[in-house]
Amino acid sequence: MSPVSTASSRLIYDALKASGIRLMSALPETWLxxxxxxxxxxxxxxxxxxxxEEEGVGISAGAHLAGVKSAMLMQNHGLLASINGIVSCAQLYRIPLLMLISYRGEFGERDPWQTEGGAVTEELLRALRIPFSYLGEQTGRVVAV
Structure with a gap:
């Protein structure tokens, strides 16, 4: 895996805008x-x-309550850091969250500190009952947002 290219980022960004996303929250992130x-x-x-990253949950919750569609951009380690907000705010009050998570720590990861988080990302999403899908091989189009 590697950082998302400018061309792929443009496809994703345009699809987010077309779906009505008007607010994004993020830390500086190398892959996104x-x-x-x-x-x-x-x-x-x-x-x-x-x-x-956990602040993004509150930002997205507030945006939802104000009628604004939002997306959170983060690495999977950001997901790990956001668990409390996801569970105690978004899930408890049934507030939808769109999280675009760069998947770090797979086999061949160049940064060894990323591997532990990568090893538990999918299991964590399943344990929290968060549906997820992958943006995989480049097809030149976005199927769904």
Missing amino acids: VHLVRMADEDPDMILVRLAK
Whole structure:
């Protein structure tokens, strides 16, 4: 796996906008950097820069209550850091969260500190009953958001 290319990021970003996403929250993120930049440069998109990923849950919850569709951008380690907010806010009050999570720590990962989080990401999502799917091989189109 490697960082999302500019072209793939554009496909994803355009699909998010077409689905009505108007707010994104993110930390500086190396694999999703192009998506963050696109949101930052788009006057029609609100980009909320976070100090830690769990804040994104509160931002997305508030956006939902205000009628604004949002997306959280993070690495899978950010998912690990967000569990309390996901469970005690979003799941408890049935607030939808769209999380775009870069999957770090697979076999061949260049950064060894990423491997532990990568080893538990799927099991964690299943344990929390969070449906997920992968954006896999480049097909030149986005199937669903």
